[in-house]
Ligand SMILES: O=c1ccn([C@H]2C[C@H](O)[C@@H](CO)O2)c(=O)[nH]1
């Protein structure tokens with residue numbers, strides 16, 4: 001699947017976003033190494049902090065189906081600049097994405113900014129940092 005198709009999938013799923021509070025819809029499309037596609041949209045809640053972002057919905061769907069090896073991710077929102085993922089999503093991405101994985105950030109005007117995982121969250125706390133004293 002090419003980058004443009006992945007972005008189209010992110011745009012398609014964005015329409016499913018449940019956003020009665022912010023009205024800000026986000027879509028994400030995640031491609032696994034073996035060619036499976038997992039999409040996600042943001043899902044808000046009356047208890048606002050319970051909201052889950054589109055990126056994490058896509059990643060959690062993939063992980064819960066046993067997929068751990070990822071190829072690339074596309075994210076789209078109706079922003080001026082290509083949508084920047086929040087810090088919580090960057091941390092979740094860094095748990096599962098290799099440092100060079102390409103993330104295509106885009107908007108409805110088709111501005112695309114492609115960044116690597118390491119550029120999106122440099123010097124991240126990782127599973128390798130745990131349990132070094134044992
Ligand atoms: O990259 C982002 C940024 C924000 N949101 C969601 C969270 C919330 O539902 C709404 C406004 O922050 O957008 C995402 O899903 N992904």
Ligand SMILES: [Zn+2]
Nearest residue numbers: 053085086089
């Ligand atoms: Zn987020």
